[in-house]
Amino acid sequence: MGEVLGYARVSTTDQDARLLHDALHKSGCVRVFTDTASGTLAHREQFARLSDQLRDGDTLVVWRLDRLGRSVSHLIEQLEDLQDRGVGFVSIQEAIDTTTPGGRLVFHVFSALAQFERDLIVERTTAGLAAARARGRVGGRPKKLSEQQVDTARALYESGSVSVAQIGRILGVSRSTIYRALDSKSIQ
Known part of the structure; x- marks a missing residue:
């Protein structure tokens, strides 16, 4: 003991x-x-x-x-x-x-209730997101660059005359934003 x-x-x-x-x-x-x-x-x-x-x-x-x-x-x-x-x-x-044994039973009941609560939260969140999507609402942060700005960034990048950092300064965003935009555009 x-x-x-x-x-x-x-x-x-x-x-x-x-x-x-x-x-x-x-x-x-x-x-x-x-x-x-x-x-x-x-x-x-x-x-x-x-x-x-x-x-x-x-x-x-x-x-x-x-x-x-x-x-x-x-x-x-x-x-x-x-x-x-x-x-x-x-x-x-x-x-x-x-x-x-009785104390372990009470503990397991508490555990089951906590898991049930977590599952309900996930279920409600998933249902809420699905309902928002059905109403046309897209989640997440707004895009920093419009499609036109992405096209401009792509053209500048492909010209080879401007660095990614310079493209970012021109468009008012960070280098990582430019890299993400170029990657997403190449995937589509």
Whole structure:
């Protein structure tokens, strides 16, 4: 059996982490890592230190799920990473314990819901793009050069008297835009 390590996070320095620490120590945590940071931040220094110390067989304990993840999908990602590393997870307030069969079931239900949410987002995005195309709307950035400007760039390029950089200056665009325009014109 590995170590039981705790993680506490408070959003501001005005908040007191003692309640969290007391609950985590009562749950058997031998060490508690504490961040004072917004839940929206991707990098939390103490969580990174804790994560580096977690080993196969260890258990990570938090007071509540929202102390660990920024969003449901981020939380699921964190829990999947722990599971892949053989690290158990306990959330005291939600009574989730992935070291038990019931806790693993709850985790898998959360995972399935997060995947369902991701699939719905993809489905809605795809349907929205298809509907926009059906109405004649083309996505993406507007072209920097008109067809006439591309033809001018091609003629100047083929004449060999002007460099690509000079063509870009004449047309008011970068060299890479000229190269892309010349490539797209040769493909058509």
